[in-house]
Amino acid sequence: MSEPLFLKPVFHEKLWGGRKLETEFGYDIPDGTIGECWAISGHPHGKEQVVNGEFAGQILADLWNDHKELFGNPKGKVFPLLTKILDANASLSVQVHPDNEYAEKHEHELGKTECWYVIDAEPGSYLIYGHNAKNKAELDQMIESGDWDHLLRKVPVKKGEFYYVPSGTVHALNKGIMVLETQQSSDTTYRLYDYDRVDKTTGKKRDLHIKQSEDTITVPHKDPKLDIxxxxxxxxxxxxxxxxxxxxxxxxxxxxxxxxxxxxxxxxxxxxxxxxxxxxxxxxxxxxxxxxxxxxxxxxxxxxxxxxxxxxxxxxxxxxxx
Structure with missing residues (x-):
């Protein structure tokens, strides 16, 4: 008899996380600022176990390799999708993700196109979604001068909205937003700007990835046309x-x-x-x-x-x- 595969989430502490994964979803989460629930994951950074049936206790990535019939005998080397719930108790860094070609060459993993379904958003919440630079030269100049107010597009956000975020899109969730994220199975993120925040563990500002960001940002930005x-x-x-x-x-x-x-x-x-x-x-x-x-x-x-x-x-x- 074939059964659905129920999965045990994996949780990650983040500088910008909170406690809503516990209070809103009832998860038994670790202490600290927990920003991410990796809900369905075959990625090495979120090794999820099946909790029921014939495959109970087995890792999703192992099932992908050893029981191809469960997935229709796919050709890909890795489980291709990753589902997360994100609790932005503070704003995330402004970031961009590479496409498959760049990620394979530089990171040895998949690129990262993703999307968000907004589970909740506090009044006044907004996203960073896209940028205002007209060409590559203007983009590089605005980044170098730190002209973030003019470069970054702020988009008001409400519960129930959907945003598609192709690789190359400048983006960030901001304070007060909770989303379900569907993405390619990749953990590569290039930070463009991080509000000069200091990591509480190291006592230093978090690393930025300016060259990689400039290499991968799509210029000019165009909102994708969705056929909902x-x-x-x-x-x-x-x-x-x-x-x-x-x-x-x-x-x-x-x-x-x-x-x-x-x-x-x-x-x-x-x-x-x-x-x-x-x-x-x-x-x-x-x-x-x-x-x-x-x-x-x-x-x-x-x-x-x-x-x-x-x-x-x-x-x-x-x-x-x-």
């Missing part, structure tokens, strides 16, 4: 935020479940599911599994169809690379 699609089936609402070809690496969906819904894989061969709120069940191969806020799982390729029931708010994703 909505569908209502009975009391259920299904939103497709992004999918290939606009997003070559993943598709991301928002499912609002109020009555039983039969679902199947769409563009991919397996599906990642994160429950943002509510309670319910997933039924697969005639067996029920409980779902609640903060649950994360993969529906493997060995399950063709499944049913969601209850009152559930879900972000799901699929890899665009099979």
């Amino acid at each position: 699609q909505f569908k209502e089936v009975g009391k259920n609402k299904f939103t497709t935020f992004v999918q290939p070809p606009i997003s070559p690496f993943f598709s991301v969906y928002h499912w609002e479940i109020k009555e039983p819904a039969q679902l199947h894989h769409q563009i991919g061969k397996y599906t990642l599911i994160s429950v943002l709120s509510g309670e319910g069940k997933i039924t697969a191969d005639g067996k029920d599994y409980d779902l609640k806020k903060g649950t994360h799982l993969i529906v493997p390729a060995t399950i063709d169809e499944w049913t969601l029931s209850g009152d559930l708010d879900i972000i799901a994703s699929e890899s665009g690379e099979n």
